[in-house]
Structures are given as structure tokens and as C-alpha cells.
Amino acid sequence: MSTTAEENEPPEIKVSETASEKALALLEEENLDTDTAGLRLFVQQGGCAGLSYGMRFDDSPEEDDTVYEHHSLRVFVDPASIGYIEGSVVEYETGLQAAGFDIENPNVVSECGCGESFRT
Template structure:
């Protein structure tokens, strides 16, 4: 398992904003998760009209080959295959009039579908 810290995340797998970390940690705490071991899994899966989409879920611990990014007390687990698609991305949390939720700003995306739910690299 490899670990990247926020200080080097700009050229690493993913950078986590303070807003995203706060929201994820609050949700994990509500679910009774161990915040010292568990984390948010960020992954890429086949699907959507553009071909790929993001997935997120909470995991109790990282898998053996995961990259673990730690920032603002949040641990984010990324599997090697997903890291190829999301390297250099920023995980943010946005709250606005139209929508509220987690958002991935991915510099590798060359096109997105009209609804913004899927992408192509």
C-alpha cells in the first residue's frame, strides 16, 4: 500500500479540499466508522453515455494494492486501475442552488456527457 500526503497531492493521485474532507468525515462518523482506519473509496467504473463514471463508497480499510491519500484527516483509497484515470484530480464538495454533493475535477477528461455524470479520457 502506498501513501501520498496532501503536500504532494498536486502531482499525485488526488487532492482533497477541506470542504470534501469535512463532509466525508461527518458522514463516516454518522455511520459509526473508525476514522483512523476507514476511508472514502474513489473509483472509476464503466458506465454512462461517455463511457466512464466515478464511484464513491466508504470502506473500513484499504485493499493491499490501494494508494492511500491522506488530507485534512480524511483517508481516500484509490485502486491502481482507477488511479490511471484520475491522476491529478481534485475531490471537492459543492453546495449550491442547483445541486449539492461531491465533485471530481479531473484534468484527464477530454469530454463529458451532457448531464455531467460520465466522462471520457
């Protein structure tokens, strides 16, 4: 059974209103039900600094996920990733050269030069 963030004690993972709106629009484009589906945020081995972020859409949370909800967007985080990203904020940024999701993670002690991977 998935748990809510309140039942776990780690600092909450937050999602900005802009990021939530963009993710919800993408979920709807994929014909996923925003009442049950959500954004999966995870950490995986890789990159020159050792760890990298991953994001994808899932139909529903896994049994052991922590589930957050911000601005009607559900965010699923697995137990192996939560310690690396607790307290993070997911933003959506636009610029002259690119637009995309960005994670502000207070646990990061160093990042690679390109910013694609990190170490805690």
C-alpha cells in the same frame, strides 16, 4: 500491503477541506473509525461517455490501494482507477438545487451532456 502516494509517482489526488469535513462527518454518522476507514474513489464502466466515478466508504484500504490523506480524511484508490483520476481534486459543492461531491479531473477530454460520465 497498501502503498502511500509518495511511493507511487502519479500526481496526487487532493481533497478540499470542505469535502474532507463533509466526508468525515458522514463516516462518523456511519459509525466508522476515521483513523482506519476512508473514502474509496474509483472509476467504472458506464454512462454515455464511457466511464463514471464511484465513491463509497470502506473500513480500510485494500492491499494494493494507493492511500492519500487530506485534512484527516483517508482516500483509497485502486490500481485500475488511478490512471484515470490521478491529479484530480475532490470538492464538495452546495447550490440552490443540490449539494454533493464533485471531481475536477484534469484527464477528462470529454463529458456527457449531463456531466455524469466522462472519457479520458
